[in-house]
Amino acid sequence: MHTRFEHSLGVMHTATLMYDAIRERSREILESDLAYNQDGLGRDRQLVRLAALLHDVGHGPFSHAAEELLPQINGGDGKYKHEQYSAAIVRSQLKDVIENHPSNANYGFKADDIASLLEGSSRAKQALFWRDLIDGQMDADRMDYLLRDSYHIGVQYGRFDLDRVIQTIVAIRFEDDGSIRVGITDGGFHAAEALVLARYFMFTQVYFHKTRVAYDVHLRGALKEILPAGVFPKPTPAELSEYLRWDDWRVLGLLSDGKGGEHGQRLRTRNHFRNIYSSPEVSKLADLDELKVVKEQLGGLVAAEEPASKSWYKTGTPDIRVVSQTKGPSPLSKYSSVLANLKANNQVLLYVYPEQVEQARKKVSEVVKK
Amino acid sequence: MSTDIERIGVLGYLVQRAPSGWVGRTTLMKHCYFLQELREAHLGYSFSLYSYGPFDSAVLSDLGEGEALGVLREEVISYPSGYGYQISCLLDPEQIAEVGGELLERYQRDIDWVVQEFQNYSAADLELLSTLVYADREALAAGEEISMAELSRRVKEVKPRFTNDYILRQAESLDRRNLLSAVV
Numbered sequence: 001m002h003t004r005f006e007h008s009l010g011v012m013h014t015a016t017l018m019y020d021a022i023r024e025r026s027r028e029i030l031e032s033d034l035a036y037n038q039d040g041l042g043r044d045r046q047l048v049r050l051a052a053l054l055h056d057v058g059h060g061p062f063s064h065a066a067e068e069l070l071p072q073i074n075g076g077d078g079k080y081k082h083e084q085y086s087a088a089i090v091r092s093q094l095k096d097v098i099e100n101h102p103s104n105a106n107y108g109f110k111a112d113d114i115a116s117l118l119e120g121s122s123r124a125k126q127a128l129f130w131r132d133l134i135d136g137q138m139d140a141d142r143m144d145y146l147l148r149d150s151y152h153i154g155v156q157y158g159r160f161d162l163d164r165v166i167q168t169i170v171a172i173r174f175e176d177d178g179s180i181r182v183g184i185t186d187g188g189f190h191a192a193e194a195l196v197l198a199r200y201f202m203f204t205q206v207y208f209h210k211t212r213v214a215y216d217v218h219l220r221g222a223l224k225e226i227l228p229a230g231v232f233p234k235p236t237p238a239e240l241s242e243y244l245r246w247d248d249w250r251v252l253g254l255l256s257d258g259k260g261g262e263h264g265q266r267l268r269t270r271n272h273f274r275n276i277y278s279s280p281e282v283s284k285l286a287d288l289d290e291l292k293v294v295k296e297q298l299g300g301l302v303a304a305e306e307p308a309s310k311s312w313y314k315t316g317t318p319d320i321r322v323v324s325q326t327k328g329p330s331p332l333s334k335y336s337s338v339l340a341n342l343k344a345n346n347q348v349l350l351y352v353y354p355e356q357v358e359q360a361r362k363k364v365s366e367v368v369k370k
Numbered sequence: 371m372s373t374d375i376e377r378i379g380v381l382g383y384l385v386q387r388a389p390s391g392w393v394g395r396t397t398l399m400k401h402c403y404f405l406q407e408l409r410e411a412h413l414g415y416s417f418s419l420y421s422y423g424p425f426d427s428a429v430l431s432d433l434g435e436g437e438a439l440g441v442l443r444e445e446v447i448s449y450p451s452g453y454g455y456q457i458s459c460l461l462d463p464e465q466i467a468e469v470g471g472e473l474l475e476r477y478q479r480d481i482d483w484v485v486q487e488f489q490n491y492s493a494a495d496l497e498l499l500s501t502l503v504y505a506d507r508e509a510l511a512a513g514e515e516i517s518m519a520e521l522s523r524r525v526k527e528v529k530p531r532f533t534n535d536y537i538l539r540q541a542e543s544l545d546r547r548n549l550l551s552a553v554v
Contacts, residue, residue, distance in 0.1 A: 034421075035530040078414050120418030122505040125527040129421040136420075137427075174452050177396075177494035178531050179422050282438045285469075288375070309374055309435055319395070319430065328452040344434030 002152045004063070008053050010148055014140035015052035015133045017166045019045050022182065026171035033173060033180050034126045046107055048130045051117045054094070055134050055141060058085025060232055060243070061251040064312040065219040071231040080235060083135070085243065087115035088235035093244070129171075132182045137319045138165070138195065146198050149206065157201035164191035172323045183321030189335040196318045196332070196339055203345060207313035210275035210349055217273060217304045217351065221263030226254050273303045273351035276360045277368070281308075282343040290368065291348055297367045301360045304351040314345065377413055378436040379470025380477065381429075382459040385442065386466060387485040392458040396422075396493035399429050400500045401484050407503055408549055409480035413473075417504070421528060423497040424504045433457065441469060454493075487547070495540065498532060501525050502541050502550070509552035516552055518542060 023030065023041055030036045036044075059082045060066035070080040090098070095111040098104065116123040117131060124131070133140050143162055150158030168188025172181050184192050206212065224230040232246060233239035255264050266272055276298070279291045295302055308314055318339065320332040333340040352360040384401055385393050393401070403424045405411040417424040436442035445456045459466060467474060474481075488496065505524045509516050516524075522537040529537070544550050 033531050078412075078416055081416060083418075120420060122419055122501070122508055122524050122528050124419075126421075126530060128419060128528055131420050177492065177497070179494070179497065180531075181422065284438075284440050288439070307374065309431065314431055328450070330448070330453050331446055331455075334446055334448075334453070343438045344431065346435045346438045 002148060004056055004059060007144055007148055008056055010144035011055060011134070011140045012049050012053040014143050014162070016045070016049055018133050018140060018169055018182075019048050019130065021166050021169045022171050025169070029171045029173050029180060033178070034129055036126065040126075043107055044127045044130060047109065047113060047117060047127055048133060050098070050109070050114050052134050052140055054090055054114060055086060055118060056082070057089050057094070058082040058087070058235070060085075061223070061246055061248045062219050065216045066223055066232070067312060068220055069223055069227060069231050071234050083119055085235045085240075087119040088240055089244070090115040090118065092237065092240060129180060136182065138169075138182065138184075138192065142199065143195065146195070146202055149202065153206060155202075155206060157205050158198045160194035160198045161191045164188050165195060170323065172321050172329050174329060181321055183323055183329060186322050186324040186335065189322050189332060192320050192322070192332055193336045193339055196320070196342070200342065200345075203308075203311075203313050204281065208308055208311055208345070208347070210278070211272065213306050213311075213349060214272040214275065214304075214351060215267070217306065218263040218267050222255060222260030222267060223251065225261035225264065226251065226259050271354055274354050274357050275349050276352045276357065277350040277364055279348045281345050281347045283346050283348065291350075293367050294350065294364055297363050298350070298352070298360055301352050301356050301363070302350055303353050306349045306351070308345045308347045374432075374435075375439075375469060376471040376473035378432050378439065378441055379466055379468075379474045380413065380481065381432055381436055382441050382461060382466040383470055383474055383478065384481050384485065385457055385459045386463060387481060389489060392456045394457065394493060395430070395433075395455045396496055398433065398457060399423075399425060400496040401488065402426075402429050403500050404484045404488060404503070405477065405480055407507060409477070409483060411477040411480050413477075419501065419504050419528070423500040441466075498525070498529060498537065498540050499544060501528060502537070502544055506550045506552050514552055515554045518545065518553055521550070521553055
């Protein structure tokens with residue numbers, strides 16, 4: 001068991017190590033291309049530390065399991081994300097403690113400076129370059145949760161050489177378009193390769209494990225029953241305080257009191273949905289055709305359908321840049337033949353009620369070749 | 371097809387419409403941003419600003435899934451000064467129409483417009499243009515009316531490597547096409 005606070009401290013620590021390493025190794029690029037001076041680099045170091053510390057304060061109970069129940073954006077596209085709640089909380093509930101903290105006399109931060117970096121706003125100015133350390137392809141968030149989750153779960157899948165990543169992290173200038181990105185020197189490419197593989201293995205073995213995913217389904221289902229209108233309050237001044245009342249303890253208490261409907265009951269009795277069919281980890285269009293046939297065959301027996309592509313932890317296509325003293329920048333996949341052949345996991349898991357497993361199994365076997 | 375798969379069909383069509391038959395990652399990302407922001411195509415992406423312009427990792431996830439499904443292919447192309455990505459579509463137009471389903475049907479004209487409007491820009495220019503649109507929409511959301519000079523100043527703070535004149539010229543080119551909303 002570990003807490004989000006512990007993770008947040010870890011992200012702040014890792015982001016600081018990354019920041020200091022880039023500042024030391026790539027000072028010339030930071031000064032010439034991003035117009036930094038000594039004072040600016042000192043100020044933004046503290047800004048990045050605060051943003052890293054607060055990056056997850058907007059999470060609802062049980063973090064990503066609850067993310068689907070965030071409400072629709074008025075007149076916008078899609079739903080709110082927890083990052084928008086983090087920014088809103090920083091601007092309101094945390095405004096006073098940030099702006100009036102005695103140490104802030106040295107920096108003059110406004111809460112909006114931190115929120116702008118967290119949510120990705122032009123108001124963050126040149127500091128936006130550092131956003132990759134908090135929410136990017138090779139960020140402190142991932143580095144911390146992979147190592148921390150592995151340690152606490154007791155698996156080795158998420159381990160990689162963090163020290164070596166820090167020793168080789170740099171800012172890379174792309175000569176053709178002049179952009180500056182975070183990357184690593186070629187001496188660290190195996191460490192970066194291990195980081196990507198750690199993500200891959202943690203996804204397949206832990207985050208997208210069929211039983212763990214089943215409990216996400218039940219948590220979501222129970223929360224939907226418990227929440228008024230089935231969704232969390234919005235990150236608006238009128239609703240933010242109510243949102244903050246929804247923490248793990250409140251939900252656990254309600255579940256313990258018998259709330260949460262059928263899903264709550266399944267959580268209490270550990271009688272979770274059972275995985276009856278899984279498409280291949282790398283599914284082709286033909287595999288989706290088979291999935292469709294299986295779903296039709298199962299009909300009303302399908303209790304839940306969970307695609308890897310919907311998972312917050314999905315691995316996607318990594319875009320980590322490597323630079324050497326003799327060659328220009330290259331993507332990590334050019335260095336690593338393993339990663340060059342690594343495809344995104346787009347598996348889909350189908351679940352049925354435990355009471356109907358045998359019936360479902362027979363139906364699936366009628367349409368799926370052994 | 372599910373909406374997620376249809377979105378991969380939209381990416382496939384966008385690639386097919388490119389005059390060269392392929393696009394780079396920056397083009398794919400920024401064209402999706404323009405589609406959502408300038409044409410109000412509801413693709414479900416959630417862009418936020420980085421120093422390299424509006425970005426959503428979900429576009430790269432869709433690209434990865436498109437590769438896994440055998441719809442898209444991505445190759446790394448090396449140049450003397452660096453590298454780029456060459457993304458092509460492995461399906462013919464009829465197959466892409468099937469994968470893209472209703473979502474593609476709904477936004478086909480908008481995709482054609484985006485490709486037509488932005489096909490001649492370099493990756494660096496697409497980063498700049500999309501950042502200008504992003505800053506403009508931020509001002510709009512905050513209820514601000516800003517001058518062209520103020521918009522350019524805000525973008526200059528994010529992208530100091532561009533000259534003031536160049537940013538201003540690009541902002542004016544967007545304004546001439548009525549693509550900015552908060553500028554007065």
